Amino acid sequence: MIKITLKDGSIMEYNKGITVMEVAESISKGLAKNALAAEIDGEVKDLSFKLEKDCSLNLLKFEEEGGRLAYRHTTSHVLAQAVKRLFPNARLAIGPAIENGFYYDFDVDRTFTPEDLEKIENEMKNIIKENHKLERFTLPRDEAIKFMKENNEPYKEELIRDLPEGAEISFYKQGEFVDLCAGPHIPETGKIKAFKLTQVAGAYWRGDEKNKMLQRIYGTSFARQSDLDEYIRRLEEAKKRDHRKLGRELDLFTIMEEGPGFPFFLPKGMVLRNILEDYWRQEHKKAGYQEIKTPIILNEDLWHRSGHWDHYKENMYFTKIDEGNYAIKPMNCPGGMLVYKRRLHSYRDLPQRMAELGLVHRHELSGALHGLMRVRCFTQDDAHTFMLPSQIREEIIKVIDLIDSFYSVFGFKYHVELSTRPENSMGTDEQWEMATNALKEALEQKKMEYKINEGDGAFYGPKIDFHLEDCIGRTWQCGTIQLDFQMPERFDLTYVGDDGEKHRPVMIHRVVFGSIERFIAILTEHYAGAFPVWLAPVQVKILPLVEKHHEYVLALQNQLEQSGIRVETDLRNEKIGYKIREAQLEKVPYMLVIGDKEVENGSVAVRSRKEGDLGVMGINEFLKRIQEEVDKKAN
RNA sequence: GCUGGUGUAGCUCAGCAGGUAGAGCAGCUGACUUGUAAUCAGCAGGUCGGGGGUUCGAUUCCGUCCACCAGCUCCA
Numbered sequence: 001m002i003k004i005t006l007k008d009g010s011i012m013e014y015n016k017g018i019t020v021m022e023v024a025e026s027i028s029k030g031l032a033k034n035a036l037a038a039e040i041d042g043e044v045k046d047l048s049f050k051l052e053k054d055c056s057l058n059l060l061k062f063e064e065e066g067g068r069l070a071y072r073h074t075t076s077h078v079l080a081q082a083v084k085r086l087f088p089n090a091r092l093a094i095g096p097a098i099e100n101g102f103y104y105d106f107d108v109d110r111t112f113t114p115e116d117l118e119k120i121e122n123e124m125k126n127i128i129k130e131n132h133k134l135e136r137f138t139l140p141r142d143e144a145i146k147f148m149k150e151n152n153e154p155y156k157e158e159l160i161r162d163l164p165e166g167a168e169i170s171f172y173k174q175g176e177f178v179d180l181c182a183g184p185h186i187p188e189t190g191k192i193k194a195f196k197l198t199q200v201a202g203a204y205w206r207g208d209e210k211n212k213m214l215q216r217i218y219g220t221s222f223a224r225q226s227d228l229d230e231y232i233r234r235l236e237e238a239k240k241r242d243h244r245k246l247g248r249e250l251d252l253f254t255i256m257e258e259g260p261g262f263p264f265f266l267p268k269g270m271v272l273r274n275i276l277e278d279y280w281r282q283e284h285k286k287a288g289y290q291e292i293k294t295p296i297i298l299n300e301d302l303w304h305r306s307g308h309w310d311h312y313k314e315n316m317y318f319t320k321i322d323e324g325n326y327a328i329k330p331m332n333c334p335g336g337m338l339v340y341k342r343r344l345h346s347y348r349d350l351p352q353r354m355a356e357l358g359l360v361h362r363h364e365l366s367g368a369l370h371g372l373m374r375v376r377c378f379t380q381d382d383a384h385t386f387m388l389p390s391q392i393r394e395e396i397i398k399v400i401d402l403i404d405s406f407y408s409v410f411g412f413k414y415h416v417e418l419s420t421r422p423e424n425s426m427g428t429d430e431q432w433e434m435a436t437n438a439l440k441e442a443l444e445q446k447k448m449e450y451k452i453n454e455g456d457g458a459f460y461g462p463k464i465d466f467h468l469e470d471c472i473g474r475t476w477q478c479g480t481i482q483l484d485f486q487m488p489e490r491f492d493l494t495y496v497g498d499d500g501e502k503h504r505p506v507m508i509h510r511v512v513f514g515s516i517e518r519f520i521a522i523l524t525e526h527y528a529g530a531f532p533v534w535l536a537p538v539q540v541k542i543l544p545l546v547e548k549h550h551e552y553v554l555a556l557q558n559q560l561e562q563s564g565i566r567v568e569t570d571l572r573n574e575k576i577g578y579k580i581r582e583a584q585l586e587k588v589p590y591m592l593v594i595g596d597k598e599v600e601n602g603s604v605a606v607r608s609r610k611e612g613d614l615g616v617m618g619i620n621e622f623l624k625r626i627q628e629e630v631d632k633k634a635n
Numbered sequence: 636g637c638u639g640g641u642g643u644a645g646c647u648c649a650g651c652a653g654g655u656a657g658a659g660c661a662g663c664u665g666a667c668u669u670g671u672a673a674u675c676a677g678c679a680g681g682u683c684g685g686g687g688g689u690u691c692g693a694u695u696c697c698g699u700c701c702a703c704c705a706g707c708u709c710c711a
């Protein structure tokens with residue numbers, strides 16, 4: 001007998017060798033029906049897994065990540081099986097479950113068309129109806145390679161060859177289809193209730209652009225048809241929030257053919273941008289930062305000294321001035337170094353925090369450009385802090401707190417990643433270890449959960465990245481904190497210690513918004529263009545009923561503007577419904593309807609974008625209301 | 636940059652087996668003087684992404700360049 005600890009803490013006894021499925025059946029019929037996989041001592045396994053010793057067991061349904069991944073992973077196998085039936089020449093690459101679905105990469109001579117997808121979907125339905133059992137088996141390495149050779153699957157063969165020594169090589173068989181796979185999977189194909197193939201795209205074998213481009217079919221699956229429908233509806237909803245569409249409709253910014261990746265900010269976008277920058281300046285002043293501005297073009301020699309020439313040249317633009325070679329800055333740090341170096345510093349003056357809203361230019365691949373999210377010039381809300389080694393942790397924590405205070409104003413959720421030393425980086429292992437540990441310690445002291453991104457750091461140091469979500473769940477890196485021992489070395493930065501000797505300061509690079517452009521894009525999608533009053537480019541729109549009210553309206557506009565409110569008036573000769581409709585579509589937070597009654601007793605009829613008609617109130621009452629909302633930065 | 640797709644009026648889109656284009660909204664003009672999401676009428680608006688080739692003739696066919704979209708790669 002073995003003892004099995006269930007999720008609720010109860011301990012059950014079973015015969016050794018019992019399968020997970022049998023345990024599930026013994027607990028309840030419903031559970032057995034809905035269970036897709038199981039977590040056994042923390043590892044996700046198939047339901048057919050045999051329990052041989054005491055363990056903890058947590059049955060996973062679609063609602064649990066482990067169950068969901070197994071379900072979608074099996075759907076991807078069904079996709080591969082259908083493709084092999086319809087296109088026997090297709091070679092299989094990989095087919096994992098991903099965040100909102102799954103994909104499978106194929107090497108095929110022809111390109112899949114939408115009609116092909118439809119045919120594949122139909123074949124998948126057949127496979128589901130045929131209800132094949134998924135059977136797991138393992139092979140020793142040489143047999144596994146032989147097996148894949150016989151099946152003419154060169155990509156699978158390569159995968160097996162790259163598996164570490166001693167790794168178990170497992171396969172899953174469903175009907176005539178066998179795939180190399182670590183699993184886990186759901187017991188049979190018939191359990192898949194609702195799926196859809198969503199798109200085809202190219203993808204490099206192993207994500208390396210030097211390798212062959214394969215064809216990737218994306219899809220998703222759900223335990224219920226209604227959930228799939230809801231997912232599709234959400235995607236459509238998200239399209240309406242796309243900042244590129246809203247940016248045009250709300251006249252915030254534009255990107256023209258004449259400047260791919262170089263956005264133009266229009267008057268309304270500038271209002272938003274300036275509010276963000278004003279707020280940023282105010283908060284940074286409070287947090288002990290001084291502001292500087294460094295030039296956009298600097299001599300090429302500087303970039304040799306900083307290491308950018310060796311590590312970042314591909315992304316930089318260059319120019320010539322009077323026969324001299326110059327570079328357009330892709331980062332603000334070298335300029336910041338020069339500012340620090342302009343004079344001697346005492347240990348008493350550290351930490352010194354120098355902030356800069358710096359416009360940087362980077363050559364991004366044309367295919368990577370994406371509205372304001374991915375551009376070729378953007379403004380970083382940068383800062384470089386120079387400090388004593390003993391001040392590192394405290395400074396990092398201060399930055400973490402500052403970033404958190406910004407994001408919470410907008411109600412953003414974020415997650416944090418720690419990126420470690422990349423290939424082709426500067427410095428010694430000791431320096432990197434020290435820097436990485438300092439970041440870790442700060443995160444741990446803050447009790448923050450974080451994911452580690454091996455090899456994803458900057459070339460000069462490790463970093464903590466803050467990722468925000470956009471409207472369709474993609475995450476974008478915004479804030480980052482990077483610890484740097486290299487630049488101070490390269491630029492021979494010093495401070496004078498209490499011993500009267502020169503010492504090397506440590507530096508951090510950090511941004512809060514990341515890029516003002518990207519942050520505005522995320523804000524736009526987050527609010528679906530309906531910015532809260534404190535951010536709205538136009539806060540109030542005054543709508544006179546007819547011409548005789550214009551005089552009152554203009555005086556009212558003046559009064560509100562004197563109080564710092566951003567106001568527009570609609571003096572056109574149109575019906576009130578028409579003016580309201582337009583203001584509503586422009587997502588203006590407040591509309592003031594002005595007719596005879598309002599003119600007579602000096603009031604305004606207030607309509608809120610969110611709540612509709614709020615009734616008549618005095619001008620001062622309205623002013624108080626809106627000013628309070630602005631002061632609170634209400635969302 | 637790579638793979639696939641797209642490019643027609645300010646916006647959303649129709650059209651063309653090859654004979655130089657049309658709608659709605661927006662704009663302008665006029666009428667209407669209006670109480671919480673579209674008043675009516677008229678007018679104007681386009682080298683059909685750029686430059687080539689085939690053709691008597693190309694917005695339509697072919698190749699090329701540019702831009703955009705999705706994904707890959709890369710990143711704030």
